[in-house]
Amino acid sequence: MQKIYLLASFLTMSITILTGCAQLKPHKKPIEPLETFVPQNLGxxxxxxxxxxxxxxxxxxxxxxxxxxxxxxxxxxxxxxxxxxxxxxxxxxxxxxxxxxxxxxxxxxxxxxxxxxxxxxxxxxxxxxxxxxxxxxxxxxxxxxxxxxxxxxxxxxxxxxxxxxxxxxxxxxxxxxxxxxxxxxxxxxxxxxxxxxxxxxxxxxxxxxxxxxxxxxxxxxxxxxxxxxxxxxxxxxxxxxxxxxxxxxxxxKQVSDIDSDGDGVYDKDDECPDTPKGAIVDSRGCWVVKGITFDYKKWAIKEEFNSNLSNIVDILQKNPDMHIRIEGHTDNIGSMEYNIDLSQKRAQAVKNYLVGKGIQESRVSTVGFGYKKPIAPNDTEEGRSLNRRAEIVPIK
CATH class of the missing domain: 3.40.50.410 (von Willebrand factor, type A domain)
Incomplete structure:
Protein backbone atom coordinates (compact mmCIF):
# COMPACT_ATOMS: atom_id res chain seq x y z
CA MET A 1 0.00 0.00 0.00
CA GLN A 2 2.85 2.33 0.87
CA LYS A 3 4.48 1.61 -2.51
CA ILE A 4 1.27 2.53 -4.30
CA TYR A 5 1.06 5.76 -2.33
CA LEU A 6 4.65 6.67 -3.12
CA LEU A 7 4.10 5.92 -6.81
CA ALA A 8 1.00 8.07 -6.90
CA SER A 9 2.83 10.91 -5.18
CA PHE A 10 5.70 10.67 -7.67
CA LEU A 11 3.34 10.80 -10.66
CA THR A 12 1.49 13.76 -9.18
CA MET A 13 4.74 15.67 -8.63
CA SER A 14 5.97 14.85 -12.14
CA ILE A 15 2.77 16.11 -13.74
CA THR A 16 2.92 19.27 -11.62
CA ILE A 17 6.53 19.95 -12.65
CA LEU A 18 5.85 19.30 -16.36
CA THR A 19 2.74 21.49 -16.28
CA GLY A 20 4.67 24.26 -14.61
CA CYS A 21 7.46 24.03 -17.20
CA ALA A 22 4.92 24.20 -20.00
CA GLN A 23 3.38 27.29 -18.46
CA LEU A 24 6.79 28.93 -18.04
CA LYS A 25 7.89 28.13 -21.62
CA PRO A 26 7.73 31.38 -23.61
CA HIS A 27 5.41 31.51 -26.58
CA LYS A 28 7.10 32.08 -29.94
CA LYS A 29 6.20 35.32 -31.61
CA PRO A 30 4.24 34.59 -34.79
CA ILE A 31 6.38 35.02 -37.91
CA GLU A 32 5.22 37.73 -40.27
CA PRO A 33 4.17 36.66 -43.77
CA LEU A 34 6.84 36.59 -46.46
CA GLU A 35 7.36 39.86 -48.26
CA THR A 36 5.17 40.69 -51.21
CA PHE A 37 6.98 40.49 -54.53
CA VAL A 38 5.74 41.98 -57.81
CA PRO A 39 7.81 40.54 -60.69
CA GLN A 40 8.94 42.65 -63.61
CA ASN A 41 7.12 41.59 -66.76
CA LEU A 42 9.65 40.48 -69.35
CA GLY A 43 7.01 39.45 -71.88
CA LYS A 253 12.16 43.30 -82.25
CA GLN A 254 11.53 42.75 -85.92
CA VAL A 255 10.37 45.91 -87.64
CA SER A 256 7.33 43.98 -88.78
CA ASP A 257 6.33 43.46 -85.13
CA ILE A 258 6.53 47.09 -84.01
CA ASP A 259 3.38 49.10 -83.39
CA SER A 260 4.69 52.42 -82.09
CA ASP A 261 1.34 54.11 -81.48
CA GLY A 262 -0.37 50.99 -80.13
CA ASP A 263 -3.36 51.19 -82.46
CA GLY A 264 -3.15 47.54 -83.52
CA VAL A 265 -1.59 48.24 -86.94
CA TYR A 266 2.13 47.54 -87.31
CA ASP A 267 4.31 50.48 -88.32
CA LYS A 268 5.15 48.95 -91.70
CA ASP A 269 1.44 49.05 -92.60
CA ASP A 270 0.46 52.17 -90.63
CA GLU A 271 -0.36 55.07 -92.95
CA CYS A 272 -1.31 57.29 -90.00
CA PRO A 273 1.33 57.04 -87.25
CA ASP A 274 0.97 58.71 -83.85
CA THR A 275 -2.76 58.16 -83.45
CA PRO A 276 -3.71 58.77 -79.79
CA LYS A 277 -4.28 55.91 -77.40
CA GLY A 278 -7.79 54.50 -77.65
CA ALA A 279 -8.51 55.90 -81.11
CA ILE A 280 -10.60 53.70 -83.38
CA VAL A 281 -8.67 53.15 -86.59
CA ASP A 282 -9.27 51.42 -89.88
CA SER A 283 -7.07 48.77 -91.52
CA ARG A 284 -4.57 51.48 -92.51
CA GLY A 285 -4.16 52.68 -88.93
CA CYS A 286 -5.99 55.95 -89.61
CA TRP A 287 -8.30 57.49 -87.04
CA VAL A 288 -11.73 57.39 -88.64
CA VAL A 289 -15.26 58.34 -87.78
CA LYS A 290 -15.96 54.64 -87.51
CA GLY A 291 -19.24 53.32 -88.83
CA ILE A 292 -20.46 56.63 -90.25
CA THR A 293 -21.32 56.73 -93.93
CA PHE A 294 -22.40 59.78 -95.83
CA ASP A 295 -25.18 59.39 -98.31
CA TYR A 296 -24.56 60.28 -101.93
CA LYS A 297 -24.17 64.07 -102.24
CA LYS A 298 -25.01 64.47 -98.52
CA TRP A 299 -23.04 65.69 -95.51
CA ALA A 300 -25.51 65.42 -92.67
CA ILE A 301 -24.60 63.04 -89.82
CA LYS A 302 -27.48 60.69 -89.25
CA GLU A 303 -28.71 60.42 -85.68
CA GLU A 304 -28.04 56.69 -85.65
CA PHE A 305 -24.33 57.43 -85.96
CA ASN A 306 -24.07 59.94 -83.09
CA SER A 307 -22.82 57.29 -80.66
CA ASN A 308 -19.91 56.48 -82.99
CA LEU A 309 -18.54 59.96 -82.44
CA SER A 310 -18.33 59.46 -78.68
CA ASN A 311 -14.90 57.82 -79.12
CA ILE A 312 -13.49 61.05 -80.54
CA VAL A 313 -15.13 63.20 -77.86
CA ASP A 314 -13.76 60.92 -75.14
CA ILE A 315 -10.18 61.04 -76.47
CA LEU A 316 -10.25 64.84 -76.83
CA GLN A 317 -11.56 65.22 -73.30
CA LYS A 318 -8.79 63.01 -71.95
CA ASN A 319 -6.16 64.92 -73.95
CA PRO A 320 -7.03 68.61 -73.41
CA ASP A 321 -3.89 69.81 -75.22
CA MET A 322 -4.61 67.82 -78.35
CA HIS A 323 -5.63 69.55 -81.59
CA ILE A 324 -7.04 67.66 -84.56
CA ARG A 325 -7.75 68.17 -88.23
CA ILE A 326 -10.87 66.63 -89.75
CA GLU A 327 -10.40 65.61 -93.37
CA GLY A 328 -13.45 65.11 -95.55
CA HIS A 329 -13.55 62.82 -98.63
CA THR A 330 -15.91 61.89 -101.44
CA ASP A 331 -16.37 59.44 -104.28
CA ASN A 332 -15.47 60.52 -107.83
CA ILE A 333 -18.92 61.29 -109.15
CA GLY A 334 -19.13 64.94 -110.20
CA SER A 335 -16.53 67.61 -110.76
CA MET A 336 -13.54 68.11 -108.49
CA GLU A 337 -14.76 71.58 -107.60
CA TYR A 338 -18.12 70.19 -106.52
CA ASN A 339 -16.55 67.39 -104.48
CA ILE A 340 -14.05 69.67 -102.74
CA ASP A 341 -16.98 71.70 -101.46
CA LEU A 342 -18.93 68.55 -100.49
CA SER A 343 -15.96 67.04 -98.62
CA GLN A 344 -15.44 70.30 -96.75
CA LYS A 345 -19.08 70.28 -95.64
CA ARG A 346 -18.68 66.69 -94.36
CA ALA A 347 -15.61 67.65 -92.33
CA GLN A 348 -17.45 70.70 -90.97
CA ALA A 349 -20.43 68.54 -89.95
CA VAL A 350 -18.17 66.41 -87.77
CA LYS A 351 -16.57 69.51 -86.27
CA ASN A 352 -19.96 70.98 -85.46
CA TYR A 353 -20.87 67.80 -83.60
CA LEU A 354 -17.68 67.89 -81.53
CA VAL A 355 -18.08 71.57 -80.68
CA GLY A 356 -21.64 70.84 -79.67
CA LYS A 357 -20.31 68.31 -77.18
CA GLY A 358 -18.09 70.90 -75.52
CA ILE A 359 -14.85 70.61 -77.51
CA GLN A 360 -13.27 74.03 -78.06
CA GLU A 361 -13.65 75.15 -81.66
CA SER A 362 -10.04 76.33 -81.77
CA ARG A 363 -8.86 72.74 -81.26
CA VAL A 364 -10.50 71.48 -84.46
CA SER A 365 -9.65 72.48 -88.03
CA THR A 366 -11.14 71.09 -91.25
CA VAL A 367 -10.11 70.44 -94.83
CA GLY A 368 -11.84 68.87 -97.82
CA PHE A 369 -9.93 66.71 -100.32
CA GLY A 370 -12.76 65.79 -102.65
CA TYR A 371 -11.90 62.50 -104.40
CA LYS A 372 -8.11 63.03 -104.34
CA LYS A 373 -7.47 60.33 -101.72
CA PRO A 374 -9.66 57.26 -102.34
CA ILE A 375 -9.18 54.20 -100.15
CA ALA A 376 -11.24 51.90 -102.41
CA PRO A 377 -11.98 51.63 -106.14
CA ASN A 378 -14.65 54.05 -107.34
CA ASP A 379 -15.96 51.64 -109.98
CA THR A 380 -18.39 49.92 -107.57
CA GLU A 381 -21.06 51.28 -105.23
CA GLU A 382 -19.37 49.55 -102.31
CA GLY A 383 -16.06 51.23 -103.10
CA ARG A 384 -17.66 54.63 -103.55
CA SER A 385 -19.47 54.32 -100.20
CA LEU A 386 -16.13 53.65 -98.45
CA ASN A 387 -14.64 56.76 -100.00
CA ARG A 388 -17.45 58.96 -98.63
CA ARG A 389 -15.71 59.32 -95.28
CA ALA A 390 -14.08 61.58 -92.69
CA GLU A 391 -10.71 61.03 -91.05
CA ILE A 392 -9.17 62.51 -87.92
CA VAL A 393 -5.50 63.59 -87.90
CA PRO A 394 -3.80 64.66 -84.63
CA ILE A 395 -1.87 67.92 -84.97
CA LYS A 396 1.32 68.30 -82.94
Whole structure:
Protein backbone atom coordinates (compact mmCIF):
# COMPACT_ATOMS: atom_id res chain seq x y z
CA MET A 1 0.00 0.00 0.00
CA GLN A 2 2.85 2.33 0.87
CA LYS A 3 4.48 1.61 -2.51
CA ILE A 4 1.27 2.53 -4.30
CA TYR A 5 1.06 5.76 -2.33
CA LEU A 6 4.65 6.67 -3.12
CA LEU A 7 4.10 5.92 -6.81
CA ALA A 8 1.00 8.07 -6.90
CA SER A 9 2.83 10.91 -5.18
CA PHE A 10 5.70 10.67 -7.67
CA LEU A 11 3.34 10.80 -10.66
CA THR A 12 1.49 13.76 -9.18
CA MET A 13 4.74 15.67 -8.63
CA SER A 14 5.97 14.85 -12.14
CA ILE A 15 2.77 16.11 -13.74
CA THR A 16 2.92 19.27 -11.62
CA ILE A 17 6.53 19.95 -12.65
CA LEU A 18 5.85 19.30 -16.36
CA THR A 19 2.74 21.49 -16.28
CA GLY A 20 4.67 24.26 -14.61
CA CYS A 21 7.46 24.03 -17.20
CA ALA A 22 4.92 24.20 -20.00
CA GLN A 23 3.38 27.29 -18.46
CA LEU A 24 6.79 28.93 -18.04
CA LYS A 25 7.89 28.13 -21.62
CA PRO A 26 7.73 31.38 -23.61
CA HIS A 27 5.41 31.51 -26.58
CA LYS A 28 7.10 32.08 -29.94
CA LYS A 29 6.20 35.32 -31.61
CA PRO A 30 4.24 34.59 -34.79
CA ILE A 31 6.38 35.02 -37.91
CA GLU A 32 5.22 37.73 -40.27
CA PRO A 33 4.17 36.66 -43.77
CA LEU A 34 6.84 36.59 -46.46
CA GLU A 35 7.36 39.86 -48.26
CA THR A 36 5.17 40.69 -51.21
CA PHE A 37 6.98 40.49 -54.53
CA VAL A 38 5.74 41.98 -57.81
CA PRO A 39 7.81 40.54 -60.69
CA GLN A 40 8.94 42.65 -63.61
CA ASN A 41 7.12 41.59 -66.76
CA LEU A 42 9.65 40.48 -69.35
CA GLY A 43 7.01 39.45 -71.88
CA UNK A 44 7.71 40.61 -75.43
CA UNK A 45 4.64 42.86 -75.55
CA UNK A 46 6.02 44.95 -72.67
CA UNK A 47 9.61 45.30 -73.90
CA UNK A 48 11.51 47.15 -76.60
CA UNK A 49 13.37 43.91 -77.29
CA UNK A 50 12.37 40.28 -77.56
CA UNK A 51 13.88 37.76 -75.15
CA UNK A 52 14.80 34.28 -76.30
CA UNK A 53 16.37 31.53 -74.15
CA UNK A 54 20.15 31.47 -74.02
CA UNK A 55 20.15 28.01 -72.45
CA UNK A 56 18.46 24.73 -73.28
CA UNK A 57 18.06 23.40 -69.74
CA UNK A 58 18.69 24.34 -66.13
CA UNK A 59 18.90 22.36 -62.90
CA UNK A 60 18.08 23.90 -59.51
CA UNK A 61 19.85 22.46 -56.45
CA UNK A 62 18.11 23.43 -53.20
CA UNK A 63 19.77 22.99 -49.81
CA UNK A 64 17.27 21.21 -47.52
CA UNK A 65 19.72 20.41 -44.71
CA UNK A 66 19.21 21.08 -40.99
CA UNK A 67 21.11 24.39 -40.94
CA UNK A 68 18.58 25.84 -43.39
CA UNK A 69 16.01 25.77 -40.57
CA UNK A 70 17.97 28.50 -38.73
CA UNK A 71 16.66 32.06 -38.81
CA UNK A 72 17.95 34.23 -41.65
CA UNK A 73 19.64 37.44 -40.49
CA UNK A 74 19.94 39.12 -43.87
CA UNK A 75 17.66 41.84 -45.22
CA UNK A 76 15.07 40.05 -47.34
CA UNK A 77 12.49 38.23 -45.18
CA UNK A 78 14.67 38.69 -42.10
CA UNK A 79 13.56 36.49 -39.20
CA UNK A 80 12.25 33.68 -41.38
CA UNK A 81 14.01 30.31 -41.67
CA UNK A 82 16.71 30.31 -44.32
CA UNK A 83 14.84 27.51 -46.06
CA UNK A 84 11.71 29.68 -46.44
CA UNK A 85 13.85 32.55 -47.76
CA UNK A 86 15.56 30.21 -50.25
CA UNK A 87 12.26 28.92 -51.59
CA UNK A 88 10.93 32.48 -51.80
CA UNK A 89 13.95 33.59 -53.85
CA UNK A 90 13.36 30.71 -56.25
CA UNK A 91 9.69 31.67 -56.46
CA UNK A 92 10.68 35.24 -57.35
CA UNK A 93 12.93 33.88 -60.07
CA UNK A 94 10.19 31.58 -61.31
CA UNK A 95 7.56 34.33 -61.59
CA UNK A 96 10.01 36.70 -63.31
CA UNK A 97 11.15 34.18 -65.93
CA UNK A 98 8.89 34.59 -68.99
CA UNK A 99 7.23 31.55 -70.50
CA UNK A 100 9.91 30.32 -72.89
CA UNK A 101 10.81 26.94 -74.41
CA UNK A 102 13.25 25.61 -71.84
CA UNK A 103 13.70 22.50 -69.66
CA UNK A 104 14.19 22.39 -65.90
CA UNK A 105 14.91 19.91 -63.10
CA UNK A 106 14.96 20.20 -59.31
CA UNK A 107 17.35 18.43 -56.92
CA UNK A 108 17.42 18.77 -53.12
CA UNK A 109 19.82 17.50 -50.45
CA UNK A 110 19.44 16.94 -46.70
CA UNK A 111 16.19 15.26 -45.66
CA UNK A 112 16.70 13.91 -42.17
CA UNK A 113 19.14 12.57 -39.60
CA UNK A 114 17.95 8.99 -39.97
CA UNK A 115 18.73 8.85 -43.68
CA UNK A 116 22.19 8.33 -45.25
CA UNK A 117 24.50 11.32 -44.92
CA UNK A 118 24.89 11.48 -48.69
CA UNK A 119 21.15 11.54 -49.38
CA UNK A 120 19.90 13.64 -52.28
CA UNK A 121 16.53 13.65 -53.97
CA UNK A 122 15.66 14.35 -57.61
CA UNK A 123 12.27 16.01 -57.21
CA UNK A 124 11.73 15.95 -60.97
CA UNK A 125 14.01 15.21 -63.92
CA UNK A 126 14.47 17.43 -66.96
CA UNK A 127 10.99 18.44 -68.08
CA UNK A 128 9.59 21.25 -70.21
CA UNK A 129 9.55 24.11 -67.76
CA UNK A 130 6.47 25.96 -66.59
CA UNK A 131 5.85 28.20 -63.63
CA UNK A 132 3.30 25.80 -62.22
CA UNK A 133 5.72 22.86 -62.41
CA UNK A 134 8.39 24.51 -60.28
CA UNK A 135 5.89 26.18 -57.95
CA UNK A 136 4.24 22.86 -57.09
CA UNK A 137 7.60 21.16 -56.66
CA UNK A 138 8.86 23.84 -54.24
CA UNK A 139 5.65 23.62 -52.21
CA UNK A 140 6.18 19.88 -51.84
CA UNK A 141 9.80 19.97 -50.62
CA UNK A 142 10.14 18.46 -47.12
CA UNK A 143 11.18 20.26 -43.93
CA UNK A 144 14.97 20.76 -43.86
CA UNK A 145 16.92 18.20 -41.83
CA UNK A 146 20.15 16.28 -41.97
CA UNK A 147 23.56 16.91 -43.53
CA UNK A 148 24.64 18.88 -46.61
CA UNK A 149 25.87 16.57 -49.40
CA UNK A 150 26.09 19.37 -51.95
CA UNK A 151 28.73 17.47 -53.93
CA UNK A 152 26.35 14.59 -54.54
CA UNK A 153 23.65 17.01 -55.67
CA UNK A 154 26.05 18.58 -58.18
CA UNK A 155 26.78 15.06 -59.42
CA UNK A 156 23.02 14.53 -59.84
CA UNK A 157 22.81 17.72 -61.89
CA UNK A 158 25.74 16.56 -64.04
CA UNK A 159 23.93 13.31 -64.83
CA UNK A 160 20.59 15.00 -65.48
CA UNK A 161 22.13 17.33 -68.08
CA UNK A 162 23.42 14.37 -70.11
CA UNK A 163 20.05 14.30 -71.89
CA UNK A 164 20.23 18.01 -72.76
CA UNK A 165 22.00 19.64 -75.64
CA UNK A 166 23.21 23.20 -76.08
CA UNK A 167 23.98 25.63 -73.28
CA UNK A 168 22.89 24.75 -69.74
CA UNK A 169 22.85 26.19 -66.21
CA UNK A 170 23.00 24.84 -62.68
CA UNK A 171 21.62 27.05 -59.90
CA UNK A 172 22.65 26.13 -56.35
CA UNK A 173 20.75 27.78 -53.46
CA UNK A 174 22.36 27.18 -50.07
CA UNK A 175 23.78 28.66 -46.87
CA UNK A 176 27.15 27.10 -47.74
CA UNK A 177 27.55 25.55 -44.29
CA UNK A 178 29.40 22.24 -43.77
CA UNK A 179 29.01 21.12 -47.37
CA UNK A 180 30.10 17.51 -47.89
CA UNK A 181 30.37 15.12 -50.82
CA UNK A 182 33.46 16.90 -52.26
CA UNK A 183 31.50 19.74 -53.90
CA UNK A 184 34.63 21.37 -55.41
CA UNK A 185 35.66 18.10 -57.04
CA UNK A 186 32.15 17.54 -58.37
CA UNK A 187 32.15 21.08 -59.77
CA UNK A 188 35.41 20.22 -61.55
CA UNK A 189 33.73 17.13 -63.00
CA UNK A 190 30.87 19.29 -64.23
CA UNK A 191 33.36 21.57 -65.97
CA UNK A 192 35.32 18.68 -67.50
CA UNK A 193 32.23 17.02 -68.95
CA UNK A 194 30.46 20.10 -70.34
CA UNK A 195 33.22 22.67 -70.75
CA UNK A 196 31.79 26.04 -71.70
CA UNK A 197 28.34 24.46 -72.27
CA UNK A 198 27.41 24.80 -68.60
CA UNK A 199 27.50 27.64 -66.08
CA UNK A 200 27.11 27.38 -62.30
CA UNK A 201 25.27 30.10 -60.42
CA UNK A 202 25.19 30.07 -56.62
CA UNK A 203 22.69 31.97 -54.48
CA UNK A 204 23.83 32.47 -50.89
CA UNK A 205 21.02 32.35 -48.33
CA UNK A 206 23.07 32.26 -45.15
CA UNK A 207 24.55 34.13 -42.23
CA UNK A 208 28.26 33.23 -42.25
CA UNK A 209 31.19 34.61 -44.22
CA UNK A 210 32.53 31.06 -44.55
CA UNK A 211 29.31 29.92 -46.23
CA UNK A 212 29.38 32.80 -48.70
CA UNK A 213 33.04 32.02 -49.51
CA UNK A 214 32.26 28.35 -50.13
CA UNK A 215 29.60 29.23 -52.72
CA UNK A 216 31.87 31.76 -54.45
CA UNK A 217 34.58 29.13 -54.79
CA UNK A 218 32.14 26.68 -56.37
CA UNK A 219 31.06 29.23 -58.98
CA UNK A 220 34.70 30.06 -59.78
CA UNK A 221 35.59 26.39 -60.14
CA UNK A 222 33.29 25.98 -63.15
CA UNK A 223 34.72 29.17 -64.71
CA UNK A 224 31.29 30.17 -66.00
CA UNK A 225 28.61 31.75 -63.86
CA UNK A 226 28.77 33.81 -60.68
CA UNK A 227 27.70 33.93 -57.05
CA UNK A 228 25.11 36.31 -55.56
CA UNK A 229 23.36 36.69 -52.23
CA UNK A 230 19.61 36.51 -51.72
CA UNK A 231 19.59 40.19 -50.75
CA UNK A 232 21.33 41.20 -53.99
CA UNK A 233 18.59 39.77 -56.21
CA UNK A 234 15.52 40.24 -54.00
CA UNK A 235 14.07 43.37 -55.61
CA UNK A 236 11.97 43.28 -58.77
CA UNK A 237 14.61 45.05 -60.87
CA UNK A 238 17.54 43.05 -59.48
CA UNK A 239 15.74 39.74 -59.97
CA UNK A 240 14.87 40.71 -63.55
CA UNK A 241 18.55 41.49 -64.15
CA UNK A 242 19.54 38.10 -62.70
CA UNK A 243 17.00 36.27 -64.87
CA UNK A 244 18.24 38.06 -68.00
CA UNK A 245 21.86 37.17 -67.27
CA UNK A 246 21.18 33.50 -66.54
CA UNK A 247 18.36 32.62 -68.93
CA UNK A 248 17.81 35.15 -71.70
CA UNK A 249 19.29 36.74 -74.78
CA UNK A 250 17.81 40.04 -75.96
CA UNK A 251 17.29 40.60 -79.67
CA UNK A 252 15.78 43.68 -81.34
CA LYS A 253 12.16 43.30 -82.25
CA GLN A 254 11.53 42.75 -85.92
CA VAL A 255 10.37 45.91 -87.64
CA SER A 256 7.33 43.98 -88.78
CA ASP A 257 6.33 43.46 -85.13
CA ILE A 258 6.53 47.09 -84.01
CA ASP A 259 3.38 49.10 -83.39
CA SER A 260 4.69 52.42 -82.09
CA ASP A 261 1.34 54.11 -81.48
CA GLY A 262 -0.37 50.99 -80.13
CA ASP A 263 -3.36 51.19 -82.46
CA GLY A 264 -3.15 47.54 -83.52
CA VAL A 265 -1.59 48.24 -86.94
CA TYR A 266 2.13 47.54 -87.31
CA ASP A 267 4.31 50.48 -88.32
CA LYS A 268 5.15 48.95 -91.70
CA ASP A 269 1.44 49.05 -92.60
CA ASP A 270 0.46 52.17 -90.63
CA GLU A 271 -0.36 55.07 -92.95
CA CYS A 272 -1.31 57.29 -90.00
CA PRO A 273 1.33 57.04 -87.25
CA ASP A 274 0.97 58.71 -83.85
CA THR A 275 -2.76 58.16 -83.45
CA PRO A 276 -3.71 58.77 -79.79
CA LYS A 277 -4.28 55.91 -77.40
CA GLY A 278 -7.79 54.50 -77.65
CA ALA A 279 -8.51 55.90 -81.11
CA ILE A 280 -10.60 53.70 -83.38
CA VAL A 281 -8.67 53.15 -86.59
CA ASP A 282 -9.27 51.42 -89.88
CA SER A 283 -7.07 48.77 -91.52
CA ARG A 284 -4.57 51.48 -92.51
CA GLY A 285 -4.16 52.68 -88.93
CA CYS A 286 -5.99 55.95 -89.61
CA TRP A 287 -8.30 57.49 -87.04
CA VAL A 288 -11.73 57.39 -88.64
CA VAL A 289 -15.26 58.34 -87.78
CA LYS A 290 -15.96 54.64 -87.51
CA GLY A 291 -19.24 53.32 -88.83
CA ILE A 292 -20.46 56.63 -90.25
CA THR A 293 -21.32 56.73 -93.93
CA PHE A 294 -22.40 59.78 -95.83
CA ASP A 295 -25.18 59.39 -98.31
CA TYR A 296 -24.56 60.28 -101.93
CA LYS A 297 -24.17 64.07 -102.24
CA LYS A 298 -25.01 64.47 -98.52
CA TRP A 299 -23.04 65.69 -95.51
CA ALA A 300 -25.51 65.42 -92.67
CA ILE A 301 -24.60 63.04 -89.82
CA LYS A 302 -27.48 60.69 -89.25
CA GLU A 303 -28.71 60.42 -85.68
CA GLU A 304 -28.04 56.69 -85.65
CA PHE A 305 -24.33 57.43 -85.96
CA ASN A 306 -24.07 59.94 -83.09
CA SER A 307 -22.82 57.29 -80.66
CA ASN A 308 -19.91 56.48 -82.99
CA LEU A 309 -18.54 59.96 -82.44
CA SER A 310 -18.33 59.46 -78.68
CA ASN A 311 -14.90 57.82 -79.12
CA ILE A 312 -13.49 61.05 -80.54
CA VAL A 313 -15.13 63.20 -77.86
CA ASP A 314 -13.76 60.92 -75.14
CA ILE A 315 -10.18 61.04 -76.47
CA LEU A 316 -10.25 64.84 -76.83
CA GLN A 317 -11.56 65.22 -73.30
CA LYS A 318 -8.79 63.01 -71.95
CA ASN A 319 -6.16 64.92 -73.95
CA PRO A 320 -7.03 68.61 -73.41
CA ASP A 321 -3.89 69.81 -75.22
CA MET A 322 -4.61 67.82 -78.35
CA HIS A 323 -5.63 69.55 -81.59
CA ILE A 324 -7.04 67.66 -84.56
CA ARG A 325 -7.75 68.17 -88.23
CA ILE A 326 -10.87 66.63 -89.75
CA GLU A 327 -10.40 65.61 -93.37
CA GLY A 328 -13.45 65.11 -95.55
CA HIS A 329 -13.55 62.82 -98.63
CA THR A 330 -15.91 61.89 -101.44
CA ASP A 331 -16.37 59.44 -104.28
CA ASN A 332 -15.47 60.52 -107.83
CA ILE A 333 -18.92 61.29 -109.15
CA GLY A 334 -19.13 64.94 -110.20
CA SER A 335 -16.53 67.61 -110.76
CA MET A 336 -13.54 68.11 -108.49
CA GLU A 337 -14.76 71.58 -107.60
CA TYR A 338 -18.12 70.19 -106.52
CA ASN A 339 -16.55 67.39 -104.48
CA ILE A 340 -14.05 69.67 -102.74
CA ASP A 341 -16.98 71.70 -101.46
CA LEU A 342 -18.93 68.55 -100.49
CA SER A 343 -15.96 67.04 -98.62
CA GLN A 344 -15.44 70.30 -96.75
CA LYS A 345 -19.08 70.28 -95.64
CA ARG A 346 -18.68 66.69 -94.36
CA ALA A 347 -15.61 67.65 -92.33
CA GLN A 348 -17.45 70.70 -90.97
CA ALA A 349 -20.43 68.54 -89.95
CA VAL A 350 -18.17 66.41 -87.77
CA LYS A 351 -16.57 69.51 -86.27
CA ASN A 352 -19.96 70.98 -85.46
CA TYR A 353 -20.87 67.80 -83.60
CA LEU A 354 -17.68 67.89 -81.53
CA VAL A 355 -18.08 71.57 -80.68
CA GLY A 356 -21.64 70.84 -79.67
CA LYS A 357 -20.31 68.31 -77.18
CA GLY A 358 -18.09 70.90 -75.52
CA ILE A 359 -14.85 70.61 -77.51
CA GLN A 360 -13.27 74.03 -78.06
CA GLU A 361 -13.65 75.15 -81.66
CA SER A 362 -10.04 76.33 -81.77
CA ARG A 363 -8.86 72.74 -81.26
CA VAL A 364 -10.50 71.48 -84.46
CA SER A 365 -9.65 72.48 -88.03
CA THR A 366 -11.14 71.09 -91.25
CA VAL A 367 -10.11 70.44 -94.83
CA GLY A 368 -11.84 68.87 -97.82
CA PHE A 369 -9.93 66.71 -100.32
CA GLY A 370 -12.76 65.79 -102.65
CA TYR A 371 -11.90 62.50 -104.40
CA LYS A 372 -8.11 63.03 -104.34
CA LYS A 373 -7.47 60.33 -101.72
CA PRO A 374 -9.66 57.26 -102.34
CA ILE A 375 -9.18 54.20 -100.15
CA ALA A 376 -11.24 51.90 -102.41
CA PRO A 377 -11.98 51.63 -106.14
CA ASN A 378 -14.65 54.05 -107.34
CA ASP A 379 -15.96 51.64 -109.98
CA THR A 380 -18.39 49.92 -107.57
CA GLU A 381 -21.06 51.28 -105.23
CA GLU A 382 -19.37 49.55 -102.31
CA GLY A 383 -16.06 51.23 -103.10
CA ARG A 384 -17.66 54.63 -103.55
CA SER A 385 -19.47 54.32 -100.20
CA LEU A 386 -16.13 53.65 -98.45
CA ASN A 387 -14.64 56.76 -100.00
CA ARG A 388 -17.45 58.96 -98.63
CA ARG A 389 -15.71 59.32 -95.28
CA ALA A 390 -14.08 61.58 -92.69
CA GLU A 391 -10.71 61.03 -91.05
CA ILE A 392 -9.17 62.51 -87.92
CA VAL A 393 -5.50 63.59 -87.90
CA PRO A 394 -3.80 64.66 -84.63
CA ILE A 395 -1.87 67.92 -84.97
CA LYS A 396 1.32 68.30 -82.94
Missing amino acids: AEFQDVEYIPKIKSFVIILDASASMEDVYTGAVNKGHPKFAVAKDILTRMNTTLPEIDINSALVTFGHGFFKPLDKTFVVYELTKHSRGLLENALNGVTIPEGSSPAGNAIKDATNLLLTSGGQNAVILVSDGEQLIGSPLARAQDLKEIYGDKVCLYTIFVGNTAEGAKALRELAREVQCGFSVTADEIASSDDMADFVKKVFLTAIP
